[in-house]
Amino acid sequence: MSIFVNQDTKLIVQGITGRDGSFHTKGMLEYGTTIVAGVTPGKAGQEVEGVPVYNTVADAVAAHPEANASIIYVPPPFAADAIMEAADAGLKLIVCITEGVPAVDMLKVAPFVKEKGARLIGPNCPGVISPGKAKVGIMPGQIHAEGNVGLVSRSGTLTYQVVHELTAAGMGQTTCVGIGGDPIIGTKFIDCLEGFQNDPETEAIVMIGEIGGTDEEDAAEYIKEHVTKPVVSFIAGQTAPPGKRMGHAGAIISGGKGTAADKIKALNAAGVPVAKTPSEIPDLLKKAMNN
Amino acid sequence: MNVHEYQAKAIFARFGIPIPPGNVAETVDEAKTIAEEIGLPVMVKAQVHIGGRGKAGGVKFCPDIASVETHAANILGMRISNQQNPKGQIVQKILVTEAKDIASEAYLGITIDRKTQRPVILASSEGGVEIEEVAKTHPEKIFKHTVDPRYGLQAYEARQIMFNLYDDAKIVNKAAGILLKLYQAFTSSDASLAEINPLITTPDKEVWAIDAKVNIDDNGLYRHADIAEMRDTDLEEPAETLARSKGLSYVKLDGNVGCIVNGAGLAMATMDLIKHFGAEPANFLDIGGSSNPEKVTTAMQIILDDPNVKAILFNIFGGITRCDDVANGIVTALKNMDVHVPVVVRLTGTNEDLAKEILAEANLPMFTTMNEVVQHAIELANAN
Numbered sequence: 204m205s206i207f208v209n210q211d212t213k214l215i216v217q218g219i220t221g222r223d224g225s226f227h228t229k230g231m232l233e234y235g236t237t238i239v240a241g242v243t244p245g246k247a248g249q250e251v252e253g254v255p256v257y258n259t260v261a262d263a264v265a266a267h268p269e270a271n272a273s274i275i276y277v278p279p280p281f282a283a284d285a286i287m288e289a290a291d292a293g294l295k296l297i298v299c300i301t302e303g304v305p306a307v308d309m310l311k312v313a314p315f316v317k318e319k320g321a322r323l324i325g326p327n328c329p330g331v332i333s334p335g336k337a338k339v340g341i342m343p344g345q346i347h348a349e350g351n352v353g354l355v356s357r358s359g360t361l362t363y364q365v366v367h368e369l370t371a372a373g374m375g376q377t378t379c380v381g382i383g384g385d386p387i388i389g390t391k392f393i394d395c396l397e398g399f400q401n402d403p404e405t406e407a408i409v410m411i412g413e414i415g416g417t418d419e420e421d422a423a424e425y426i427k428e429h430v431t432k433p434v435v436s437f438i439a440g441q442t443a444p445p446g447k448r449m450g451h452a453g454a455i456i457s458g459g460k461g462t463a464a465d466k467i468k469a470l471n472a473a474g475v476p477v478a479k480t481p482s483e484i485p486d487l488l489k490k491a492m493n494n
Numbered sequence: 495m496n497v498h499e500y501q502a503k504a505i506f507a508r509f510g511i512p513i514p515p516g517n518v519a520e521t522v523d524e525a526k527t528i529a530e531e532i533g534l535p536v537m538v539k540a541q542v543h544i545g546g547r548g549k550a551g552g553v554k555f556c557p558d559i560a561s562v563e564t565h566a567a568n569i570l571g572m573r574i575s576n577q578q579n580p581k582g583q584i585v586q587k588i589l590v591t592e593a594k595d596i597a598s599e600a601y602l603g604i605t606i607d608r609k610t611q612r613p614v615i616l617a618s619s620e621g622g623v624e625i626e627e628v629a630k631t632h633p634e635k636i637f638k639h640t641v642d643p644r645y646g647l648q649a650y651e652a653r654q655i656m657f658n659l660y661d662d663a664k665i666v667n668k669a670a671g672i673l674l675k676l677y678q679a680f681t682s683s684d685a686s687l688a689e690i691n692p693l694i695t696t697p698d699k700e701v702w703a704i705d706a707k708v709n710i711d712d713n714g715l716y717r718h719a720d721i722a723e724m725r726d727t728d729l730e731e732p733a734e735t736l737a738r739s740k741g742l743s744y745v746k747l748d749g750n751v752g753c754i755v756n757g758a759g760l761a762m763a764t765m766d767l768i769k770h771f772g773a774e775p776a777n778f779l780d781i782g783g784s785s786n787p788e789k790v791t792t793a794m795q796i797i798l799d800d801p802n803v804k805a806i807l808f809n810i811f812g813g814i815t816r817c818d819d820v821a822n823g824i825v826t827a828l829k830n831m832d833v834h835v836p837v838v839v840r841l842t843g844t845n846e847d848l849a850k851e852i853l854a855e856a857n858l859p860m861f862t863t864m865n866e867v868v869q870h871a872i873e874l875a876n877a878n
Contacts, residue, residue, distance in 0.1 A: 279713065305714035306606055307684050310643035313611045329813075343813040343844060358759025360811045363843065364864065367811070384758060386608050386686075413759055416608045439762035442747070442769045443778070445578050450743040450758025450780040452713055453608075458626050463766075480767055482865055 204405070205333035205378040206353070206398035207296060207324070212337045213269045215260060215294065216241045217285045218276035219251045223300070227276065227341050228252050234338040239267040260292040272296040274330065274339050282326060283308035290319040297389070298339050299325035306452070309387035316389060323389025327451065329359040329381035340381065342366075350375015352488065353399035355392055356411035357384050357418075357451070361439060364481050365411060372485035377405045384451025386415070392422035400430050407433045407492050409484060410475075412466055414440035415454045419466040423473040433491035436470050437478045438463045495710045498541040500589045501724045502688075502706035509679040511672055511690070512702050516591025525566035526559055528590040534558060537704075538565045541587040543729060545624060546576045552585060555593055562590070583729050594702055599692035600659050601625050601636075602673060604680045612640040613680065615647070615673070619659045621692030647677040660695075668701040669693065683721060684714025733796045740792045742781060749774025750804040751868075751875050752797035752835075754790070756781050756815050764809045767864060773872040776803045790823030794831060805836050805875035807867055812843030821849035825856045836874040840867035 214231070218224040219241025229252050232238055238254050240263035247258040257263040264270050273289040275282060275298065282301040289297045297316065304326045316323045324331060330340015334347040346363060348370045356362040362381055369376065380395050382388055392410060399405040408430070412419040419438065426434055441463040443449050445456040456462050467477045476491060478484045497505070500518045507513045515532045518541065519525040529536045540552030547553050552574050554565040566588055575582025599621035607614040617637045620628045628636055637658045641647045652670035660666045672693065680688040689707040696702070715722045727735045737744035743758065751768050755761035758780045765775040777797065781789050797806055810820050820841060828837065840861040841849045853860045861867035 280716065303713045305684050305717075306686065306711045307681055307714060310606070310611065310613065310681075314642075314644055341814055346813075346843070356759070358757065360755075360757025360813065361759030361763050363811050363813050364760055364763070367842070386606060387611050411759070413762060418608070421609070437763075439759050439766060442765045442775055443762060444745070444747065447745045447778075448712070448743075449745060449762055449778055452711070454758060454762070480770055480865065481763055482863070 204402045205336055206395065206402050207322070207378060207380065208272065208331050208333050208337045208339045210336045212237060212339060213267070213271050214238045214339060215263050215270050215273045215289070216254065216276065217260065217273055217289065219243055219254065219256055220246050220249065221276055224276035225251050228254060230341070230344070231338050234344040236337045236339060239270050260288045260294070264292045264294070270294065272339060273298070275299040275301060277301060279303035279305070283312045286312050286323060287315050290316045290321040295321050297321055297323045298328070298330050299323065300328065300330060300341055302327040304385065306385070306387055309385070313387060313389065324380065325383040325388060327385045328383030328388070329362065331378060331380050333378045334376050342379070342381070346370055347379065348375035350377065351404060351406040352376045352409060353395070353402065353405040353407070354379040354409045354411070355395035356381055357413050357453070358411055358439065361481070362411060365409065365437065365484055368482055368485055369409070374485055374488065377402060384413070384453050386453040391418050393425045396422060396425055396430055400432060405432065407435070407488055409488065410434060410436045412436065412438045413451070413454050414443050414449065414456050414463050415451070415461040417460065420469040423469040423475065426475060427473040433488070433494065434475045435478060435484055435487045435491055436475050437481055437484060438466045495712055495715060495725055496543040497708050497710065497721070497724045498543070498587065498726060499539060499706055500541060502708040503703070505683055505708055505721070506676070506679055506703060506706050509675045509682070511675045511679065513706070514592040514594055514702055514704060516589055518587050518589050519566065520570070520587055522563055522566045522570065525588060525590050526562055529556065529559060529562045532590070532592050535593040536562060537591050537593045538562060538569060539589040539591065540569050540572065540574055540585040541589055542574050542583040542585055544574050544576055544579055544583055547574055550574045550576070586728055594694060594704060595696050596694045597697045598695045600669070601628065601691045602676060602693050603687065603689040603691065604676060604685070605687045607640060610640050612643055613677070615639045615641065615655060617655050617659055621694070625691065641677070646681070647674055649674060662699065665695055665699055665701060672701060672703065683708065684711045684718060685709060686711045733799060737779070737796055740789065742779060742789060742793055742796070744796060745778040746800065747775050747777050748802065749776045750802050751871050752776040752800065752803040752806040753809060754779050754781060754793045754797065754806065755809045756811060760809065760811060764807070764864065764868065767868045768872065771869050771872055773875060776800055787819065787823035787826055790820060791827045791831070794827040794833070798831065798833065798835070803835055804878040805838065805871045807871035808837070808839040808841070809864060809867060810841045812841065812845060816845045817841040817843060817849035818845040818852060821852040824858070825852060828856060835878060838867055838871045838874065840864060
């Protein structure tokens with residue numbers, strides 16, 4: 204098992220004819236993901252890596268009714284619209300890779316997606332991978348291995364770093380979810396924790412947070428109440444100064460809120476060990492699993 | 495992005511929020527001219543992106559032209575700092591604005607609540623002090639209201655909020671009107687914060703925004719060329735301005751180990767690891783997803799320009815970024831630039847082997863773990 208994506212995922216790629224869209228379409232196909240269609244307005248009739256292109260998501264879904272997920276590589280000014288188009292066409296999983304989507308746009312998107320009963324992952328995220336089953340994202344597939352660890356993270360390359368260490372330590376993954384570094388995201392830690400808790404194959408969970416917001420604190424509360432599987436965490440940004448955006452739009456300490464220290468304290472209080480360095484994670488996880 | 499009070503007021507005025515007349519001055523003479531034009535008394539207010547200007551002596555009441563001259567002269571060139579920003583900023587501009595008689599001071603702010611994913615309005619009868627302070631001392635005096643972004647703020651909601659703050663229906667209506675306009679300004683300008691503190695009433699029941707603060711979501715700036723031009727680069731670290739123009743995300747810090755990393759999370763984790771092993775990072779720098787060699791060179795230049803830096807550390811996890819591209823960028827930079835500090839490199843992931851060969855030709859050892867490269871960089875920085 205796994206969460207969100209698996210061998211039954213039938214994917215549509217929005218922005219498939221663009222530089223990023225076509226490049227990652229190739230990467231996802233090579234990994235074994237089933238891609239049924241692509242969408243770029245005005246490019247219907249073309250093919251990218253053998254995938255047929257349609258003008259609208261509705262057209263793509265009409266021609267490929269088995270489609271059940273979408274991944275979005277369109278530029279920031281059009282990303283919110285693309286998410287709403289996918290949700291309106293009835294797709295239930297929407298992964299938005301695009302970085303730089305205005306928060307005001309996301310205010311409108313978030314309730315729309317919920318109304319349509321869809322799950323949005325991102326924006327500004329590397330996507331989701333269930334090793335050996337499907338890759339819906341931009342992560343390097345080869346660093347992953349099949350296994351029993353569920354991983355959720357707000358980061359991209361830091362996630363790759365941790366996955367790399369887990370795989371090297373012989374700990375494969377059920378699913379790795381990059382939920383994104385923006386202040387308003389479709390899927391939060393709690394949604395993934397719930398998924399991993401209910402997934403029979405996932406035996407332990409790694410949660411990688413960073414400064415900004417209070418999602419890690421909320422996750423700590425949730426873990427205390429609902430998660431019986433061992434969880435190990437890492438929080439990036441202990442040395443980040445207040446008031447400065449650290450790359451990610453959501454990674455900012457403002458009004459004294461969102462510090463790494465607060466998050467670590469909340470997680471520790473929920474019984475979650477927090478690694479001091481990324482390389483400590485595999486050992487902490489082994490210890491937590493043997494307890 | 496932060497804008498100055500006078501710029502925030504210009505944005506608010508476009509939406510019809512009542513702002514007392516005023517103008518911005520860079521010299522004492524300009525300040526005097528503005529004061530004469532709008533009529534005395536006036537307030538002279540330092541324009542810096544730092545809270546607590548008043549306490550620092552950056553906001554003064556001027557009953558006559560002589561006091562405008564004295565206070566303008568004092569405030570221009572003054573360094574204003576606070577606990578969050580101990581280095582502070584030097585005042586280069588002052589706002590000269592009509593002084594109003596104040597009967598009451600309220601707080602009005604709109605921001606995005608990450609938890610509910612909605613705009614949230616904060617209103618308090620305790621204006622004129624920082625809202626964080628009110629939250630500590632009188633949390634019961636802060637009214638919080640989240641807005642359904644699909645419909646926007648409705649007039650009845652604005653009235654409900656304002657009846658918490660004022661008894662007089664005439665004032666409630668005026669203040670509710672201002673709140674509706676502030677909500678418009680917030681969403682139409684891609685603000686992450688829009689604040690009026692204080693919103694004042696006068697003895698004859700006028701309502702005015704006498705201070706204004708706006709932060710703009712950088713992601714929304716592309717559709718507000720007029721606001722993007724408001725950026726005051728004089729108040730930034732020059733390196734941060736350069737980095738932004740080249741598409742790099744850079745924040746200057748005070749340590750001596752410079753770091754160049756791909757990805758924001760990994761960049762923060764690298765800074766933390768430097769601290770973990772007993773040193774201090776000189777910066778946050780994310781070169782982003784692509785490994786275009788020009789970005790590597792610009793990143794090197796920015797770090798080399800920081801006189802505190804005693805060693806430079808590359809930490810690259812190649813996914814989409816190809817390690818050989820970054821290695822080529824590093825070798826080119828070392829050839830063409832005056833690199834006066836040691837450079838240590840960790841590259842792992844896509845095309846790692848090719849990168850190792852490229853670096854070996856340039857006699858640069860390549861590390862494959864984060865811990866090793868960080869410890870080595872610290873040793874070299876300490877020895878340098």
